[in-house]
Amino acid sequence: MGNICSVSIPCDAMATRCWDDCIRGRAMYICKLEDNLAALERASRELQATKDDLINKVNLAEQQHLKRLEKVQLWLSNVADVKTQVDELIGSGPQEIDDLCIGGFCSKNCRSSYKFGKRVAQILEHVTALKRDGEFKEVAEKLPADPVDLMPCDSTVGLESSFDRAWSCLQNKKFGVVGIYGVGGVGKTTLLTQLNNKLHDMQIGFDKVIWILVSRDAEVEKIQDGIGKKIGLFDETWKTRSHVEKAIDILKVLSKRKFVLLLDDIWKPINLTEVGIPQPDDQSGSKVLFTTRSEKVCFEMNAQEKIPVECLAWEKAWELFRVKVGEETLQSDSEIPKLAETVAKKCGGLPLALTRIGITMSGKKTPRQWNHAIDVLTRNASEFSDMGDKVLPVLKYSYDSIRDGKIKSCFLYCALFPEDFSIPKEELIEYWIGEGFLDGYDRSGAENEGYEIIGFLLQASLLEDGDENNSVKMHDVVREMALWIANGCGKSVKDHYLVRAGARLVEAPDVAEWKESTRVSLMINQIKNLTQAPECPNLLTLFLCSNYLENIVDDFFQDNALLVEELHGLKYLNTLTIDIESDVAWKSFLSSERLQSCTEGLSLHCKEGPHQFQLSCLANMKRLKTLWISGLKGGWASEEGRERQAVMKHDLHHNSVFVTPSERCCRSLRDVTLVRCSGLQELTCLIIIAPNLQYLMITGCKEMKEIIRERKLVSEFPEVLESFNPFTKLESLRLFGLSQLESIYPSSLSFPCLREMWVKGCPNLKKLPLNSNTATGNDSQFKIVGLEDWWKKLYWEDESTRTAFLPCFDALDKYQRE
Incomplete structure (x- = not known):
């Protein structure tokens, strides 16, 4: 028999080893679950911080017109995806941890805990990798430049033929340089803008279209800078380069591109080579188009094609004018269309004139308005002349x-x-x-x-x-x-107009600067003193309003009385606000009904006069809005007899004042201020003659006992008692330093408009003319400002009145601290 090889393998040992590895690996996901969840939560926060930092960098770059990199966008998308998974795992974490047992080494549901623990470990690894990959050196790149910038442009009428001719030149290689010329306001810039925008829409093969506004100061470097910005050369280094170096840089860029250069409003020829523009020819296919007011410039620029832009023919001119005026106006009266044709013809077909005058006449719907326009245009019709260029x-x-x-x-x-x-x-x-x-x-x-x-x-x-x-x-x-x-x-005349208005001056300009002036404006400054008397024989106008003037040298206007005399001689005088400090000036002022009728503001300083004060003159001051009186030493006297002459007079020495009801109205008076008028004891007459008073301030009048004396009202003005309601328009009442004041009015009054009442230094004023029905008490905006001690000692008509006005009190102490 053949050879037999026998191999003995201990299967029980192998199985045990594989089982141990498998069980141990799965067990690790369960054993480390709690630690991994904590690590995942930390890593998630760190990833979020990395994301936030990156987004800030991206936003900053995009504000600088850069485009975020695709890999940055992909990373952000991946972070968003994993964030959802992390949130889900962390949300499920507590339940999974609760299933652990034997000190976290086993689980009530091993299969579920294993799957969850494995997923946590995997996501933790993914988050860690994302956090590592989130460190970008660059987050954005430059946007590819649009070859043509779209420009705003109004709709036009009558430029079609010129536009078609210019557009044809852009498509014909033999026309490298094209000049567009015509008078100012004829529409050359509009035509060039339309060409630019059609190039944007059509994209007919040019790499770059560059628009430059040249205007009068056609400096080479200014044009170079404009081109440099459009082709991406303009930076800090560019600013330090000479115009020759800039020309070389421009030439390097444009010689490799097929471009269109649009130059608007040229007043003199530009050497394109000096700027760095490669000469357009039929090989490069590049173009230079420019606008100018002079056909001569077209020849000097060697333009192969010269396109005139002419004033509109009548049909087109009338069409443009109708558009600007509007059909509503034209159809508002049967006479207007014919008159409008006459006005339009006065414009000579000039689009700028047609547009401006048309817009001006829109909304004018009476023939008289149109006839006036025709008269004005007839008196001033002439061609617009070109200006010098230097x-x-x-x-x-x-x-x-x-x-x-x-x-x-x-x-x-x-x-x-x-x-x-x-x-x-x-x-x-x-x-x-x-x-x-x-x-x-x-x-x-x-x-x-x-x-x-x-x-x-x-x-x-x-x-x-x-x-x-x-x-x-x-x-x-x-x-x-x-x-x-x-x-x-800038020629021979200097300071013909001397204007330092709103310049924050604390001193007036030296009088030497005034000498040749015809008009001087020092309004809205902080000038307190005019210490020099100017010699300006040609002076026609002087503005000193809205300053802090305290002292004016005596001979600035020679004297105060002379100023009043000069006011008498003014040919036109419609509004007057005047300070009077002398008796002579006061008498001169009172002698002129014209001055009184023009006066809107009157300020009387009685330190040295006037020695006679006639309150009856207020009846002549139909426009008087503001009255300021300081230093008056007399008081109001009762009227003695109804037959007495209508006189209300104050003599500084004899303390006599009289008033009759027939002379008591000054309905325009809104603002009254009385300062240190030591002889005044009450203001009954003044209150009666100023029914529309809005602001009343009394300060330092130490003899003042009542604002309105009821006894005097009953005895001298009984006819007003029935409807007496003196403060219906009053918005502000301020009482300061009135040590003898006991009463504003003994009975309650209505104050429907009152917003504030200030009281300080009036210790004897124990009761205010208010009750629970006073409208002001329900106004949350109304406030009574005074000292806490004074407020606590006030008497009220009843408890409901006190309760109603308690929220209105505002402690003066607070304002003093502020």
């Missing part, structure tokens, strides 16, 4: 295009106000009328023309809508241009 800034063209000297004066006048200052339209027109800019009309006509001029300036972008309702303001750059023009464009 002296004036670009914006001056808009000013030069205004043919009416009246509108120019009104425009320049706006520069007297501070930067970014919203000027109320009504106030601005008042100034223009006062300066005599709007002569030739009655008052109503002048105001209408003023609004017409404001509308014109807004449409010309020389003014903007202000931040407040019904106001306008100047763009800062436009304001600088206006001041430059007003001062002779």
Whole structure:
């Protein structure tokens, strides 16, 4: 028989070893379950922190217009997926741990615990790997540049033929350099924008389209910088390079590309080689298109094709004008379409004029408005002239295009106000009328023309809508241009307009600067003293409002009385706010009904006069809003006889004041302040003649005992008692340092508008004229401000009144601490 080989294998030992390995491996998932869950939770938090840091880096990069890398996005997606699994495992962890027994070495459900423990271990390993892979050196890259930037563009009328001709040149290799020329405002920039946007839409094979606004200051480096930004060369190193080095860099990039260079608003020829532009030819297929106001520039730029953009023919001009005016306006009156045709023809087919005037006339729905427009255009019709290219800034063209000297004066006048200052339209027109800019009309006509001029300036972008309702303001750059023009464009005249408005000055400019000035504006500063008297014989306008003026040198206006005399002589005076400190000035003021009728604010300082004060003059001040009296030493006297002459007079020496009911109304008066008027004991007459009073402050009047004396009211004004309700409009009442004051009014009053009542230094004022029915008591905004001690000692009509007003009290101590 053949050889036989016998092998003996101990099967029981092998089985035991395999069983041990298997059981031991499975047991490890169970034994380490609790530790692995804790490790997984820690790793998950660390992974989340890594993710958050990465997202911050990505967000920062994307704000810089970079694109996140695909591998970064994949990592973030993987983290999001594993996070869901981790949360599920950690959520199930407590239940699985509860199933463990024998000190965690075994489980009540070994199969389930094994599967769960294995999954925990695997996810822990995955989380650890993700955390390790989340350290990226770079998270984003530059976006591929769009070959063409889409630009905003209005719809147009009448440019079709010029556009088609220019587009044909872009598709024809023999036209490398193309010039587009025409007068200002004819639509050259709009045409170039349309070409740019069609290149964006059509994608006809150009690698890059570059738009550069050249304008007047056609510096080589400025053009190079614009091109450098568009082709990715502009960085910190670029800024330090010479224009020759920049030209070499530009040439290296563009010589390898098929490009279109669009140069807008060229005023003089540009040396393309000096800029670094490779000469376009039929081999490269590149193009240079430019716009200019001069056909001569097209020749000097060696343009192979010169495309004129002309004013619109009548049919197209009328179509554009109709669009801008709007059919609603044109159909609002049967006469308007014919008048509108006349206005449109005045524009000479110039799209800019048609657009601006059309928008201005939109909404004007009466034939008179259109006839006025025709009159204005007829008086000022002329061609727009080109400006010099070396002296004036670009914006001056808009000013030069205004043919009416009246509108120019009104425009320049706006520069007297501070930067970014919203000027109320009504106030601005008042100034223009006062300066005599709007002569030739009655008052109503002048105001209408003023609004017409404001509308014109807004449409010309020389003014903007202000931040407040019904106001306008100047763009800062436009304001600088206006001041430059007003001062002779930097030539012979200096400080013709001396304007330091809103400049935070604490001192006025030296008087030497005033000498040649015709208009001076120092408004809205912090000037306290005018210590020098200027010599400015040509001065027409002086703004000192909104300062902290305390002292003005005596001969600044010669004297206060002379100032009043000068006010008498003003041709236009509509609004007046005046401080009077001398008896002579006061008498001069009272002698003029015109000055009194114009006065909106009156401030009387009685330190050295006036020696006679006639409160009856308030009846003549129909526009008076604010009254301030300080230092008055007399008091109100009772009227002696109804037949007495209608006089209310205060003599500083004889303390005599009289009033009659027929003279007691000053309905415009809103604000009254009385300071250190030591002889006043009550204000009954004053309260009666000011029924619309909103603000009343009395301070330092040591003899004041009552605000309204009921006995005087009964004896001298019985006719008002039946409907007496003196404070229906009062919003603020402030009583300070009135040591003798005992009563505001003995009975309760209604205060429907009162927001605040301040009381300090009035120890004898024990009761306020309030009750539980007073409307103000239910207003959560109403407050009574005073000292705690004074408040606690107040008497109330009843407990309900005290309860109603208790929440309104605000301790003065708090304000003093603040």
